[in-house]
Amino acid sequence: MxxxxxxxxxxxxxxxxxxxxxxxxxxxxxxxxxxxxxxxxxxxxxxxxxxxxxxxxxxxxxxxxHLPEATALPDTGDLRADLRGVVRATVAEFADTGASAVTRTLTVEILVDDELAGEVRDRLLRPRLEGVRARLEAARAAGQVRADAPLDQVVELVFGPVYHRWLLRTSPFTESYADALAKLVMTAVTPAGR
Amino acid sequence: MxxxxxxxxxxxxxxxxxxxxxxxxxxxxxxxxxxxxxxxxxxxxxxxxxxxxxxxxxxxxxxxxHLPEATALPDTGDLRADLRGVVRATVAEFADTGASAVTRTLTVEILVDDELAGEVRDRLLRPRLEGVRARLEAARAAGQVRADAPLDQVVELVFGPVYHRWLLRTSPFTESYADALAKLVMTAVTPAGR
DNA sequence: CCTATATCGATACGCAACGTTGCTCACCCG
DNA sequence: CGGGTGAGCAACGTTGCGTATCGATATAGG
CATH class of the missing domain: 1.10.10.60 (Homeodomain-like)
Known part of the structure; x- marks a missing residue:
């Protein structure tokens, strides 16, 4: 074009x-x-x-x-710790004024322009989501995640609540919030009897 | 004024x-x-x-x-079924073209106008969130929900992923998606050994 | 019942940003 | 050296915002 x-x-x-x-x-x-x-x-x-x-x-x-190339999560073997890391980072990003302004602009544009929404999803979000997904797959292979967990939806379980809170400004972004969210997700995916 | x-x-x-x-x-x-x-x-x-x-x-x-007054969830005693109901309704609403257009407009406006965001949160969203929260409290009292679960965040666990999927258009809204989400949330809140 | 006055529909205005067009200059390629 | 093309710049028409103003009208309050 x-x-x-x-x-x-x-x-x-x-x-x-x-x-x-x-x-x-x-x-x-x-x-x-x-x-x-x-x-x-x-x-x-x-x-x-x-x-x-x-x-x-x-x-x-x-x-x-200026996007960080690091799309893959660290794999320390401790899924809970690794998840907590992503959630904390995400929460911190949304709490930051500057980054939040950028996201806000892009979000408005996404809501208005379908084509742009696709590009943002593919170039910006997908890599991140895939990073978490890959980590979850590894954990599942190690038996730390229920075999029947729909991983794509688990990823949304991680990021969705943060977006929700950011969009609706329901409550502030604190570190303890991030940790509690990570814990909730862990509970949702941990196999029974562990 | x-x-x-x-x-x-x-x-x-x-x-x-x-x-x-x-x-x-x-x-x-x-x-x-x-x-x-x-x-x-x-x-x-x-x-x-x-x-x-x-x-x-x-x-x-x-x-x-033209807002429905029914802000309270039905309480059939079966938390899983009740949750599935809300999630299905929410998913259906976001899947609907007309309702989605309204939400889109309001979301854009919210992102631009802080004051309006507060009003939308209080008048539109809060009642819904409170409805789910109340149902969760009842379930907790009945021992169907972990005593240490942060209920406000559990509510975000229900709605957040839907918003996320709607905003980023990652995947379509199906009924099986809704049910899987409800199941995930249930797993996150059900007390150990049940 | 009467009168003052606030709201009504309508219209015009200035402003800001959009997205387009035309101009001229500089540079690259043949 | 000449044709093509992207560059900066300026101007244009359009759209929507938010404000101001104008008779006409309806209502509150005496």
Whole structure:
């Protein structure tokens, strides 16, 4: 869909993504418009529209840029400890103001744009979910997880409640909350009689 | 904050709320603007702004209007069956196109407007969550739920995964999905040795 | 029953952001 | 050296927001 990428200005691309991140963490969702990105990056609006479908796509790529490669969970052999690690990290991320602003923008865009939703799911979320899933599979092979547990849904059991609490702002994000959630999930998957 | 409610036109109020619901189910989020509501309702924009803070507040009241009063869960004595009922109902609601459009609009508005988020939480969500919580408390009193289970988080365990799947469109909403989720939650809360 | 006044529908306004278009310049490739 | 293409820039029309204003109307309160 985009024109010939060969002649594309890497300079402009980086400036746009950098400006996007800055504006997002500085002024949150309100401060982020295509025009403000273009102005901050010293770039014509058309240069953005030429390469991206809209605000959401830019944000997605800005995030994907500085994404940690570590998609796989550590496997210490102790499933409970490993799970607690992911949950704590996730909770901490949602509690962080800057990261939360980014997620908020992306979530709004996802709700409005189906196509973007697919990309975010595949490029951003899937790797994370798969990481947890892989760890759960290993645990199941080791007999630490019920054989009949639907692992995809167990993964949602880990992340879903955090999203829920974040979205509806029902209660604050504390470390003890994270640990309690990890414990609940553990109880749900641990084989009977252990 | 609003002016004198005594002279308020009930006719206009109802027309506005009705128009909001129609537009939402007809054309989804895209079709819903203050101006389209005013036009459909045969009402001046000012009449909307006089009584509501914005689009989100109107949608909230339009929903609250035809809200089922039944906030309490049935208590058949069988916790698993009762839980399965709520989960099935919730899943069905999110699977429905019309209801989903309403929720989508409200969710976007919630992400942008903190104050509205509070109202939605208190008036729309809290009763539902409390309903499940009350049922869980009864079950705990009957010894069907672990004494140390954090009930608020158990409630999030029920609804969180559904929101997660809806938001990220990871997998379809089926009845077997709902039942599996209910089963997972049951496993997480059932006392050891049962 | 009468009058003051608040709300009504309607319309116009300024603003902000969208997404598009046209211009000119610089660079790459043949 | 000339055609093509992406670059920055500016301007445009459109849409929706939220505010202001205008007679007309309905109602509260005497």
């Amino acid at each position: 985009p024109p010939q990428p060969a002649r594309r200005s890497e300079r402009s691309r980086r400036a746009i993504l950098a400006a996007t991140q800055e504006l997002l963490t500085e002024s949150g969702y309100a401060g982020l418009t295509i025009e403000s990105i273009a102005a901050r990056a010293g770039v014509g609006k058309q240069t953005i529209y030429r390469w991206w479908r809209g605000k959401g796509a830019v944000v997605l790529e800005a995030i994907a840029e | 609003p002016p004198q409610p005594a002279r308020r036109s009930e006719r206009s109020r109802r027309a506005i709320l009705a128009a909001t619901q129609e537009l939402l189910t007809e054309s989804g989020y895209a079709g819903l603007t203050i101006e389209s509501i005013a036009a459909r309702a045969g009402v001046g924009k000012q009449t909307i702004y006089r009584w509501w803070r914005g689009k989100g507040a109107v949608v909230l009241e339009a929903i609250a209007e």
